[in-house]
Amino acid sequence: MQTEVLIKENQGTIVDVRSPGEYSSGHVDGSKNIPLTEIPDRLEELKQLPAPLILCCASGMRSGQVERYLQAQNIECINGGSWLEINYLKFS
Numbered sequence: 001m002q003t004e005v006l007i008k009e010n011q012g013t014i015v016d017v018r019s020p021g022e023y024s025s026g027h028v029d030g031s032k033n034i035p036l037t038e039i040p041d042r043l044e045e046l047k048q049l050p051a052p053l054i055l056c057c058a059s060g061m062r063s064g065q066v067e068r069y070l071q072a073q074n075i076e077c078i079n080g081g082s083w084l085e086i087n088y089l090k091f092s
Helices: 003-008 020-024 040-048 061-072 083-091
Strands: 013-016 053-057 077-082
Touching: 003 053, 003 077, 003 083, 053 061, 053 083, 061 077, 077 083
Parallel strands: 013 053, 053 077
Antiparallel strands: none
């Protein structure tokens, strides 16, 4: 399913993988902040979130890394790219 459809239909969970400082300076309303460096230690928490996980960061690079890692752990997720793009889709 396309990212836009998931966001418009409020499906899944938006996970922002930026640092807490980046997240606090602006983020998608309702998103969950789990920094890239904490992902391996928080796998069980991620497995409990409503799937698919829609991953975002500043540009899509870190969320792309996390997407590959989580898919290898059999966690349903997609790289949503920049949090600004997701924010635009959510509120447009």
